Amino acid sequence: MALVLKDLMTIQRQLKAQSFFLIIILFIAAFMQQGPILFAFITFIAATQAITALTYDELCNWDKFANTLPITKSDIVLSKYLLGIALMLIGLTIALPFAFLISYIADKGETINFFLTFSLIVTAAFCLLALLLPIYIKFGSVKGRMVLIAACFVPGFLVGLLEDHIAQFLPKFLELQNLSFFAPIAGLVILWLSSLISTAIYEKKDF
Structure with missing residues (x-):
């Protein structure tokens, strides 16, 4: 928890700046009557801040110092995951009533689709964090960006290439939408596996 607190103190100025943009996004979401925009923004910010903490550690050679302390390397890695999860959950919890109200008014009282969207966004947030942290821990902040771009480009290229085949299976996936409420559990499992990979990396x- 001390490591998480250290990261929060490191990024506190950026968090204050991002809160200003959150207010702007709130007005945009209300104007467009799209509550999930808030969740998407918070997911992006939380993942960005977790990476920012890693970048600051790299710039000041924090890892060299941290490895002289009576803490394990797994604790150092785990603190980054806890930081990302905490920021996401706090942000999503704060935005939930606003997003719910916007969606409730826009959909005239229908809430099932809202909670389905919320569940999928939480899952996507876990998966995003599970992808970013191992890449940046392995390659650092500079090379990590290049690897991330490549990692995002290849799936996008494959989706475009196999678009016709994916369309054939889309109705079958839509039939499973009721199971989407359990998707965050799968996201947590993916995040746990990612933490094991990051710890091994x-x-x-060599510091």
Whole structure:
């Protein structure tokens, strides 16, 4: 928890700046009557801040100092995951009543689709964090950006290439939408597996 607190103190100025943009996004979401926009913005900000904490650590050679302390490398890695999860959950919890009210008014009282969207966005947030942290821990802030771009480009290229085949299976996926409420559990499992990978990567790094 001390490591998480250290990261929060490191990024506190950026969090204050992002809160200003959150107010702007709130007005945009209300104007467009699209509550989930708030969730998408918070997911992006939370993941960005977790990476920002890693970048600051890299710039000041924090890892060299941290590895002289009586803490394990797994604790150092785990603190980044806890930071990302905490920021996401706090942000999503704060935005939930506003997004719910906007969606409730826009959909005239129908809430089932809202909670379905919320569940999928939470899952996407976990998966995004699970993708970003191992890449940045392995390659650092500079090379990590390049690897991330490549990692996003390849799936996008494959989707465009296999668009006709994916369309054939889309109705079958839509039939499973009722199971989407359990998707965050799968997201947590993916995040846990990602933490194991990140820990293995970090333990092999030479500081």
